[in-house]
Amino acid sequence: MSKSRELLLYTTLGCGLCEKAKVEIWPQLELFNLRLREVDIAEDEALMERFSIRIPVVGLGDLGDVCGWPFDQRQLRIWLEARLD
Structure with a gap:
């Protein structure tokens, strides 16, 4: 079994849209063998x-290549398929 990779959710405390994004994200985690890690942007000035003003945003580690809200399960799946083998 391959090692689980992380899908990063850039978020912050009180982000209501981030909760909506998680509903779209959860089904993709198992499909792509990903683990969700929430990153609080308030803890990092950069x-x-x-x-x-863009959160929620998801990524795989490259800050220049992210999938920003709004997205649905299909759009996120297509984004992930293009980046994961």
Whole structure:
């Protein structure tokens, strides 16, 4: 079995849209053998500057290649398929 990779959810405390995004994210985790890790942008000045008005945003580690809200399960699946083998 291959090692689980992380899907990063850039979020912050009180982000209501982030809760909606999780509903779209959860089905993709098992499909792509991913583990969800929430990253609080308020704890990092660079992330706050980059994503403050864009969250929720998901990524695989490359800050220049992210999938921003709004997205649905299909759009997220297509985004992930293009990046994961």
